Amino acid sequence: MLDNIKPKEATSIINSLIGGVVPKIGVQHITVGRSEEINAVVSALEDVKNGHSMVKFWIGDFGSGKSFMLHLLNTVALKQKFVVANADFTPDNRLYSNDGKGVALYSAIMDNVSIQTKPEGGALPTLLEKWIEQVITKTAQENKITLTEIRNEQYLNIIQTNIMKTINELTDVGGFDFGMVVMKYYEGYITGNESLRRNALKWLKGEYRTKTEAKQDLEVREIINDLNYYDMLKNFCKLFVNMGYSGFMVNLDEAINLYKISTSVMREKNYEKILTIYNDCFQGKVANLFINFAGTKEVLENERRGLFSYNALKSRLLTNKFETGELRDFAQPVIRLMPLNHNEIFVLLKKLKAIFDYNYKTDIAISDNEIQLFMEELFNKPGASEFLTPREVIRDFLNILNIIRQNPKADKNKLFGEIEVSDERPDETLLDSIEEL
Secondary structure, X not given: OOOOOOXXXXXXXXXXXXXXXXXXXXXXXXXXXXXXXXXXXXXXXXXXXXXXXXXXXXXXXXXXXXXXXXXXXXHHHHXXXXXXXXXXXXXXXXXXXXXXXHHHHHHHHHHOOEEOOEOOOOOHHHHHHHHHHHHHHHHHHHOOOOHHHHOOHHHHHHHHHHHHHHHHHHOOOOHHHHHHHHHHHHHHHHHOOHHHHHHHHHHHOOOOOOHHHHHHHHOOOOOOOOOOHHHHHHHHHHHHHHOOOOOEEEEEEOOHHHHOOOOHHHHHHXXXXXXXXXXXXXXXXXXXXXXXXXXXXXXXXXXXXXXXHOHHHHHHHOOOOXXXXXXXXXXXXXXXXXXXXXXXXXXXXXXXXXXXXXXXXXXXXXOHHHHHHXXXXXXXXXXXXXXXXXXXXXXXXXXXXXXXXXXXXXXXXXXXXXXXXXXXXXXXXXXXXXXXX
C-alpha cells in the first residue's frame, strides 16, 4: 500500500489534510482516480520541454481536488526537471493592478520557486548560484585556465561581462537591469558580501518599492513593478532553460479572488491579462512556459463576472462540444475535474489509514468493512449528496483515527454516527447580487 514514502512526507500529508489544506509534498502517495489527467499533463510537459508553451484551467466544485491537482502537477513536473512555482490569488495578489497587487503576486511566485532537490520552495538562490557556477566554468574553459584561477579578482570583469552577455542574449524586456542585478548577486556571492547578495535577491523577487532605494543599494534605475513583472517571469523562464531545465511551470490557485473583484473595470483588466498570457503561450510568443489556473465552475462560466463575461476569453475556453462524461478531451485548455466516485474514495481512505499508521507507528484497528461503514454513514447523511466534498470526508476520517489513536477504547460505530455534513462552500452566488461599485 505504501510505496517508498518518506517520514517527512507522511507527516506533511497527515498534518495538512487534518488542517483542511493540500500537503506541499507527498501528494503522489494519495492520488486516486486521476490517471487520465496525469497522462495528459505528462504529454503536455513533453510539448513544453520541446519549446511550446501552454495554459490550462482546472475547473471543479469547491473541495473537488483542484488544489490537490496543482500539487500533483508540481510533483510530475519536478520529476521532468521543470522549475515549478505556486501562488494563490488573494485580495492583495492579482494579475493586474496599479497599486502593487500585481508585483505582490510575482513576489509570491518567486518566493515559492521549487526544484526537485528543494520541492518546498525557496530555490531561487540555489538556481542563481548554479547558473553563476555554469558561467564561471564556461569562462574558465574559454580562457584555458583552472576553476581555482578563474576565481581570482583579476578575472572578475571577464565573468561579469559573460554574465551580462548571456543575459542580453536571453532577455527581451528589462534585460539590462536584470543583468546588472545578477552581476551584483555574483559579486556578493564570490566576495562573501551577504548584504549585496541579499539586496540583489530582494530586487529579483520584486520586493523593492521605490527606485530610489534600489539605486542606492544596487545602482540600478528600475525596479520590478505591476507593469513589468510578467516580462521578468519570462526572463526567468529563459534563464532556467539556459541552465538546462525543461521549462518553468507556474500554478495559480484560488481564481475565485479574481471573480470577487468588485469593480468590473478592474476585474476585466485581470481577465485581459489572462488573455495576454493565453495568447503569448498558444501563439508561440514565449517558449517553455506552462501556466495553470484553478477555479470553480462559477469562476469560469458566470456570464456577469466570471471568465465568460470577457468575450475574448469565452470564445477560447468553451468546452469541446463533442465531450461527454464518458468521452473526455484532456488536450483542451479547460479540464473539468469530475468528483471521485465511492470506490476511489474507499481506496483513498485505505491509503490514508496506512500513512496514518506509518506516521504515528500505530496499527489502528479499522477494517475495510468498517471503512465502508464509515462511508455509508457519511454518504447517507442529509445534505451529503449536495454538500459533501472529498476534503470533508478525509478530514472526518483522519479526525476519527486521531480519536481512536489517543482513546483506544472509543466506540467506532458511535463516532461514525456522530458525523454531521455541513456546507463548506463559499457562497459565490451572493456576489452576483452585490451592486457594482
